[in-house]
Amino acid sequence: MIRDKSGNYQYTGCIHMHTLDSDGTAKHEEVIAIGSEVGLDFLLFSDHMTLKSREKFSGYHDSLLVIVGYEHNDPADKNHFLVFGSPAVYDPEFSARKYVAQCAADNALGIIAHPDEKRPEDGKYPPYQWTDWSVEGFHGIELWNQMSEWMERLDEAGPIGKLTLLFSPRKFMKAPPVETLRHWDTANQTRPVVGIAGVDAHAFPYRIGPKTVTIFPYKVHFRSLQNHIVLTEPLSKEPVQAQKQLLEAIRSCQLFFSNRRRGDARGFQFVARSGANTALCGGQLEKFEDSRLYVSTPQRAEIRLIRNGAVILRVHSDELEYSPSEPGLYRIEVLRHGIGWIYSNHIRIGISDNF
Ligand SMILES: [Zn+2]
Ligand SMILES: [Zn+2]
CATH class of the missing domain: 2.60.40 (Immunoglobulin-like)
Known part of the structure; x- marks a missing residue:
């Protein structure tokens, strides 16, 4: 946490990461230790369709505040939605319209994930796009998803570019997709909708010939897309209260996000x-x-x-x-x-x- 020039409190952290609870490659403990090492103030986990580790890991780990939410998808595996603070995982048979509405009714925080994702055309990794923009009640849009952008660049890159992408994954990060920014600006014409950045961390192993490399180790993710929350009062030392404050600040759009590779944005x-x-x-x-x-x-x-x-x-x-x-x-x-x-x-x- 830092105080900015106006005396407000800025908390920096990462949103959207997977663990062994779904398709990530590390345990919560390990990811939390990496978050602390990088100096983050908070981590928001979002494994696919499970909240089984919520009780165990929610709260403070030294000065790092952890919130465990989850990532919902519809029966066709589209319309990925990050949910934080819901009473439980919603019915997997729900349509996007239904889980977005239920999340709003429960006063949980719901964020549309990687809405305009594009993927290589070989069909091996299909894009998980948002297809139903008629939904009502979502609070935010993940404007910049690190994993999605990386996959898109991989598709454009030649063989040497592919190698560079594997070993310097942050180098090619440019900007959130123009169409996603447009969706967000349009949604804000009628009500506040928060824009966030998600790392979508999995730390996937990737085979090149006989070697296996890890794409985006968690540490690299945490040094890339960071969210900065701006508060007039510090977060409570009491974990349940602090989680509420943090989610409420995100919902109220008191946030800017940054690409850490281009510089430390704290104090903006x-x-x-x-x-x-x-x-x-x-x-x-x-x-x-x-x-x-x-x-x-x-x-x-x-x-x-x-x-x-x-x-x-x-x-x-x-x-x-x-x-x-x-x-x-x-x-x-x-x-x-x-x-x-x-x-x-x-x-x-x-x-x-x-x-
Ligand atoms: Zn997703
Ligand atoms: Zn994800």
Whole structure:
């Protein structure tokens, strides 16, 4: 945890990982030890269709907060959905529409996983896309999925590129898919929907000739796509309360995420102010008159200001101030050398909400 320049508390962690409970390759204990070693503040586990380790591992492990949720899929193995805080695993026969609605009714946190995944055309690994956008009640979208992007690059790469991908898996990470960002910006037109990054860690073994290498060991994953939660109060020392606070902060979009390989993003700030009112990343200001946006980044980079899904300003700097001339959904993307580094959630300015 760090305090940012405004005195808010920033917690950094990873979301979406698998263990031996489903198709991952390590035990919870091992993954938690790696998370601690990397210095993360939280880990959100999501094995496929099981919560059997929830009681055993939920809570603090020294200063690392663990939440065990799960990843739901429909009977056709599409529409993968990350669920945290549900009373149990939902019926495997449920349609996507039904488990999304049930998750919302249970006040659990539900996030659409890797919605626009593409996979090599040989059919060996089919893509697990989101097919039913008529669902109602999801809280978030996994905008950037490390495993999905890696598989997509593998398909494009020649033989030498494939080897580089195996041994330097983070090198090719570029940005979340454009179509996923579009889905997210559109969903936010009617209500806040959080955008997160998922590592989708499995640490799969991969055979090249006589050798087996591990694609993305957990440690590499944890040093790639990180989520940063911004809170005005620190997390409780009491584990049940802390888990609630963390899930609530994610649901409220108080989050930005980063590609750690491009730099340590802790301390990044995106706030909006109007008179005595302040909106943090994910928040809202009722009036747009006299409002002003403030961005600061830990290092000089290309800062893009986006309004309602369109880039309206680009600067190379470590800070940006801007007075909005119209209401809208504002968010920030930060790039280094053309590669995606930091993505904020939206601040809603002057929008009368119906939620
Ligand atoms: Zn999945
Ligand atoms: Zn997964």
